[in-house]
Amino acid sequence: MAASMNPQFELLTSTRYDRQLEHLSWNKDSFDAYKRSPFLVLPYHYERLRKAAEDHRWTEALAAFPSYESFKSAALDAVANAAEPAADAYKVRFTLGQSGTLRVSASPTPPWLVPPKTQQPPPSSIRTQIPANNTQPTPPSIFTYTKTTHRKHYDDARARAGLPILPSPDLTSEVIIYNNDRCLTEGSISNIAFYKSGYWYTPHERTGCLPGVLRRWLVEQGRLRETKPGHDYTPENLAAGSWVLIINSVLGCRVGKIQKG
Secondary structure, X not given: OOOOOOOOOOEEEEEEEEXXXXXXXXXXXXXXXXXXXXXXXXXXXXXXXXXXXXXXXXXXXXXXXXXXXXXHHHHHHHHHOOOOOOOOEEEEEEEEOOOOOEEEEEEEOOOOOOOOEOOEOOXXXXXXXXXXXXXXXXXXXXXXXXXXXXXXXXXXXXXXXXXXXXXXXXXXXXXXXXXXXXXXXXXXXXXXXXXXXXXXXXXOHHHOOOXXXXXXXXXXXXXXXXXXXXXXXXXXXXXXXXXXXXXXXXXEEEEEEEEOO
């Protein structure tokens, strides 16, 4: 992966803080601990941020990279100092600068409409509409493979679909992007998966999609399968009305239907 030269961005990862998550036996405080966490798969977010610093070859950031305990402590401090301390759940946003500065903020996020269950990530009952009228490809790059504050390619896709640019309170719509080979890759704020023959299939990392944290967990647990070569989804072979799973570490898993045109 080529190193990035533009200094005008930060590396980014966001997770959910919600005391309901402590009821989920699989949501561990660390990879080798039995203790449950109020943060959604926080160790995966820690790994993602460090891996992104490696991909961008940010040696100064890597030298200053915090321990996992310091990372978690910064997240707890952000929640404790949030502007709205009585919220039921928070979006916890981590940004890492090239110099190694880690910033963490917490802001209220909507509750899940369906309570979490011990067997699986909590879904939402919202049926998100997915406009498929995105008329231009989004070429894979280090900015699709890593999550950063440089989001112009995602903002452009949302604008082409007539969706508001983030941050926006509208969480009921999403746009699916595709690469130069017309393989569907992801949404503007989410990973995606399509239902076929009893399984959910998510675009393979070779398409250039963001290897999202919750997507990673679902694949590792066998709840999602990655598409195989020659079986990628395209705007042409995905029918209007097809079910799509919208996957986001703050919002959880939501179910939508493809809307074309």
